[in-house]
Amino acid sequence: MTSKLNLDFSVVEKARNSARVIAEDTQTFIERHTTVTVERTIVRLLGVDGIDDIERPLPNVVVDNIKKGGGLAEGAAFWMGNAMVATGKTAQEIALAISAGEIDLTKLPVQDESKIKAVIEEEAEKMVALISGNRAQRDDYLSTIGEGPKPYLYVIVATGNIYEDVLQAQAAARQGADIIAVIRTTAQSLLDYVPFGATTEGFGGTYATQENFRIMRTALDEVGSEVGRYIRLCNYCSGLCMPEIAAMGAIERLDVMLNDALYGILFRDINMQRTLVDQYFSRVINGFAGIIINTGEDNYLTTSDAIEEAHTVLASQLINEQFALLAGLPEEQMGLGHAFEMNPETEDGFLLELSQAQMAREIFPNAPLKYMPPTKFKTGDIFKGHVQDTLFNAVSIMTGQGLQLLGMLTEAIHTPLLQDRALSIENAKYVFKNLRHLGDEIEFKSGGIIQSRAQGVLKEAADMLEEIENTGIMATIEQGKFAGVTRKMDGGKGLDGVTQKGDRYFNPFIPMMLGGAK
Amino acid sequence: MITTNNGLDLTKVKPYGDTMNDGMMQFSFTLPVPCCDESKEAAKQLLIKMGIDEPQVVDAKDLGVGYTMFTMYGKCSHTIDYTTIEVPKVDSDVMDIHGVEDFIEANFKRDIVIVGACSGTDAHTVGIDAIMNMKGFDGHYGLERYKGIKAYNLGAQVPNEELVANAIELNADAIIISQIVTQKDVHIANMTELIELLESEGIRDKMIVCAGGPRISYELAKELGYDAGFGSGSFAEHVASFIVQELVNRGM
Ligand code: B12
Numbered sequence: 093m094t095s096k097l098n099l100d101f102s103v104v105e106k107a108r109n110s111a112r113v114i115a116e117d118t119q120t121f122i123e124r125h126t127t128v129t130v131e132r133t134i135v136r137l138l139g140v141d142g143i144d145d146i147e148r149p150l151p152n153v154v155v156d157n158i159k160k161g162g163g164l165a166e167g168a169a170f171w172m173g174n175a176m177v178a179t180g181k182t183a184q185e186i187a188l189a190i191s192a193g194e195i196d197l198t199k200l201p202v203q204d205e206s207k208i209k210a211v212i213e214e215e216a217e218k219m220v221a222l223i224s225g226n227r228a229q230r231d232d233y234l235s236t237i238g239e240g241p242k243p244y245l246y247v248i249v250a251t252g253n254i255y256e257d258v259l260q261a262q263a264a265a266r267q268g269a270d271i272i273a274v275i276r277t278t279a280q281s282l283l284d285y286v287p288f289g290a291t292t293e294g295f296g297g298t299y300a301t302q303e304n305f306r307i308m309r310t311a312l313d314e315v316g317s318e319v320g321r322y323i324r325l326c327n328y329c330s331g332l333c334m335p336e337i338a339a340m341g342a343i344e345r346l347d348v349m350l351n352d353a354l355y356g357i358l359f360r361d362i363n364m365q366r367t368l369v370d371q372y373f374s375r376v377i378n379g380f381a382g383i384i385i386n387t388g389e390d391n392y393l394t395t396s397d398a399i400e401e402a403h404t405v406l407a408s409q410l411i412n413e414q415f416a417l418l419a420g421l422p423e424e425q426m427g428l429g430h431a432f433e434m435n436p437e438t439e440d441g442f443l444l445e446l447s448q449a450q451m452a453r454e455i456f457p458n459a460p461l462k463y464m465p466p467t468k469f470k471t472g473d474i475f476k477g478h479v480q481d482t483l484f485n486a487v488s489i490m491t492g493q494g495l496q497l498l499g500m501l502t503e504a505i506h507t508p509l510l511q512d513r514a515l516s517i518e519n520a521k522y523v524f525k526n527l528r529h530l531g532d533e534i535e536f537k538s539g540g541i542i543q544s545r546a547q548g549v550l551k552e553a554a555d556m557l558e559e560i561e562n563t564g565i566m567a568t569i570e571q572g573k574f575a576g577v578t579r580k581m582d583g584g585k586g587l588d589g590v591t592q593k594g595d596r597y598f599n600p601f602i603p604m605m606l607g608g609a610k
Numbered sequence: 611m612i613t614t615n616n617g618l619d620l621t622k623v624k625p626y627g628d629t630m631n632d633g634m635m636q637f638s639f640t641l642p643v644p645c646c647d648e649s650k651e652a653a654k655q656l657l658i659k660m661g662i663d664e665p666q667v668v669d670a671k672d673l674g675v676g677y678t679m680f681t682m683y684g685k686c687s688h689t690i691d692y693t694t695i696e697v698p699k700v701d702s703d704v705m706d707i708h709g710v711e712d713f714i715e716a717n718f719k720r721d722i723v724i725v726g727a728c729s730g731t732d733a734h735t736v737g738i739d740a741i742m743n744m745k746g747f748d749g750h751y752g753l754e755r756y757k758g759i760k761a762y763n764l765g766a767q768v769p770n771e772e773l774v775a776n777a778i779e780l781n782a783d784a785i786i787i788s789q790i791v792t793q794k795d796v797h798i799a800n801m802t803e804l805i806e807l808l809e810s811e812g813i814r815d816k817m818i819v820c821a822g823g824p825r826i827s828y829e830l831a832k833e834l835g836y837d838a839g840f841g842s843g844s845f846a847e848h849v850a851s852f853i854v855q856e857l858v859n860r861g862m
Pocket residue numbers: 275276277278279295296297359391394395467468469470471502503504505506507508731732733734735736737738740741747786787788789790791792793820821822823824825840841842843844845849
């Protein structure tokens with residue numbers, strides 16, 4: 093590809109190498125550790141689901157039991173397998189028995205290790221087959237009913253009530269949306285369990301539960317067949333239950349997942365050790381399930397300046413790319429995040445936005461980039477807001493973005509009303525249609541504002557990565573280099589759920605889902 | 611300025627389109643019924659009930675689920691007596707950073723301690739940072755920069771218990787909180803809880819308590835038991851001026 097920006101790809105290569113070193117460095121830490129939610133994910137993937145009489149999710153019951161018995165280092169696969177061999181019960185029956193106080197996992201006599209592995213592998217294969225089946229079904233839908241052209245129109249629903257969300261989602265699909273994201277309720281990311289069942293009460297969003305996933309999936313398949321486009325479903329596998337939500341999403345055929353440890357560390361104060369370990373397993377699952385992940389770099393620009401800190405977005409995207417590759421997630425599933433968040437008072441701001449969007453496109457040619465709309469500089473002036481979104485849509489179509497998170501004219505006021513979303517979709521359809529091939533027709537002036545901007549940002553990002561390569565990612569976060577937010581290695585939520593793996597530890601899903609590569 | 615007797619009567623103010631007292635207003639809303647002659651008529655009748663004369667549906671479209679979005683114009687029949695309007699407001703003077711610093715030096719022999727947080731489940735730090743952090747916002751320095759003020763920003767998602775415990779420990783003169791998420795009235799519950807907690811600790815009278823955020827008005831804050839509320843477009847000097855003057859007024 094010829095670069096419209098005249099980027100120096102040797103600088104890109106150098107930056108990418110630094111990012112690779114940074115990710116690999118962290119990966120050695122990741123591989124030595126496990127967490128309570130990683131173990132609960134294994135329990136879920138072994139077929140355990142549901143809650144007990146006091147509404148504790150059974151995966152939590154199981155892992156709490158292991159933790160209390162001091163067995164977390166061996167992992168849930170070991171203890172569940174051991175119990176299955178010892179008792180002949182299924183994983184679900186064992187979970188129920190633990191809840192009833194009839195079984196204490198770490199007190200059962202330890203069985204022959206090869207038998208434990210065999211019984212677990214048999215169970216694991218069933219789940220892996222189910223997830224492969226979902227992936228095949230998605231491919232089948234895509235080849236039979238088809239999909240909308242990129243950029244996909246991506247809108248959110250956030251009523252708090254899953255049934256109301258369904259109505260809003262189906263309306264959006266009929267209006268032209270390609271992806272429906274169900275925003276999670278405030279503070280779900282800090283819950284160390286996943287709520288159960290269909291829910292109708294949420295604040296600024298709706299609980300991510302497996303039942304809610306199922307309800308929305310069914311509704312979108314229905315409307316997708318009607319409108320002749322496969323409608324993708326998006327949710328959030330971030331926060332303290334990152335890999336569990338990835339597993340639920342893989343089981344219920346979600347298509348897109350927000351999935352970014354850095355976001356959780358910086359914006360939710362989740363402990364970095366915990367969430368980096370969690371992220372790895374969740375990305376392995378997402379990769380295997382064919383789910384497009386979205387990373388959260390766009391958020392950096394809500395707390396720091398979009399012009400001054402643009403390079404932190406690129407640096408973080410490069411790191412996220414390497415973490416994803418290590419988890420077996422291909423470029424085609426990397427919805428790396430960036431955003432149109434410059435102060436609208438900036439002279440030539442449109443040129444700078446265009447430059448950065450084109451830069452991201454050229455540096456990540458195969459990634460379905462997730463492009464976020466103006467949010468921070470939206471105000472109560474909804475009329476101006478609609479115009480801001482129009483410029484944003486223009487940049488997107490000119491630079492071939494992948495997932496277009498539609499801006500809302502009411503962004504500064506409330507989560508979208510039915511009519512707000514309809515206006516946004518109309519705006520994007522109008523701009524995309526009228527400007528469809530504009531990008532192919534234009535070149536940028538050599539040495540002009542647009543080219544120079546991108547070259548400058550790239551250089552700063554490469555320098556930053558070189559620095560991180562020397563200090564390590566964790567120390568960089570401690571120093572507040574991303575989003576201007578400082579987080580400590582031992583600070584934040586969830587650290588007590590992290591433990592070193594013991595000798596007998598195994599997670600059957602990693603080798604199966606990485607296709608035996610690891 | 612051109613002064614024609616254009617018919618403006620401040621005791622009977624009406625919306626203005628292009629002619630004084632034409633009452634012109636624009637509307638957009640959705641009715642949960644399909645797009646058809648009957649729903650357009652329903653929309654018109656709704657505006658008539660709202661006191662709008664000559665309602666016109668200028669656009670109506672189906673939103674995909676048998677609901678219809680309307681864009682409408684009409685002429686308002688109501689008027690407002692502008693001369694009798696009273697809005698409760700912070701009535702202290704707004705001083706700039708130097709004014710506040712001088713005021714503190716002239717009136718206090720100690721530093722003023724202000725403890726702030728984005729409290730409850732709210733994770734939006736940008737607003738409270740704009741008010742408190744050194745660099746401030748939009749060219750207005752934050753409280754940390756003020757000589758004579760000791761500002762403690764506890765960050766986001768701070769539970770009320772923790773906030774109160776910190777305020778006691780730091781011997782705070784004032785607590786200031788930021789509330790951005792207002793969906794389903796979460797802020798009301800959280801703001802009320804803080805006041806109740808301060809009352810049960812018996813320290814509500816010993817501190818100035820203020821709240822801020824884009825949907826927070828002075829009136830709402832007062833109603834919930836706060837000393838003042840600050841909305842969009844507020845800066846550190848607004849809350850700082852209020853706090854220092856209020857402390858003097860109350861002899862604290
Ligand atoms: C940035 C942002 C985020 C960032 C926050 C990053 C961070 N660390 O702060 C992230 C991405 C994390 C985020 C998350 C969410 N967000 Co948000 N977010 C915004 C956004 C785009 C900008 C807010 C902002 O920074 N404004 C700039 C600051 C400077 O303005 P300000 O806060 O109004 O502050 C000024 C005044 O209000 C005042 N002020 C504020 N506080 C105080 C305090 C005192 C004492 C004083 C004196 C003055 C004062 O002074 C400030 C300076 O003038 C707004 C949309 C918008 N444009 O407003 C949505 C918005 C606020 N978010 C919203 C929602 C729903 C959420 C989520 C709940 C979504 C979800 N389901 O996950 C989560 C919240 C999670 C949680 N637990 O709170 C809604 C809130 C709707 C509502 N009315 O309830 C909004 C309006 C978007 C929308 N339309 O849906 N968000």
